[in-house]
Amino acid sequence: MNGKNLIPLIALSALLAGPVHAEKGHERHLLPETTDYALILPANLPHVLKVAQVQAGRLGLDEAQKTLIRELMAEAPMKVFARLKQAEVLEKAIAQDVLGGGLSAAELQSRLDSLASAKREATEAQIATIGRIRASLSEVQFKQLLKLASSAGSH
DSSP: OOOOHHHHHHHHHHHHHHHHHHHHSSSOOOOOOOOEEEGSSSSTSSHHHHHHTTTTTHOOHHHHHHHHHHHHHHHHHHHHHHHHHHHHHHEEEEEEEHTTTTTOOHHHHHHHHHHHHHHHHHHHHHHHHHHHHHHHSHHHHHHHHHHHHHHHOOO
């Protein structure tokens, strides 16, 4: 076989090899956790409440601060996670309907608004919880809490 005949063969094998190499770098995504449906991801806006409860001694929380944390633990997670769960269900349903071709533009817009609203409500509840915690802690305690939450992964 001469060199002229080899060039198209080499080009063809390079083209065919491209998708194989591209797929190796693009692994299948892990299934998301409910917290992954947040408007602002936990990596950027950590869930500090559980960390405050677990690390109360390390943070030097007094009884009033511990009582607030207990009260927040009784109400805040349900507010946040109920809305995140709603967002998860909405997102999956939207994706399934879009992929199945079953949504008009008007229906899609309305459902996307509902999804955004659920995520926003969860985020607002989380921000309110963080605000209440921050107001009850000293600046030093709050900074230490953020440090502990980031090292704990805060999920």
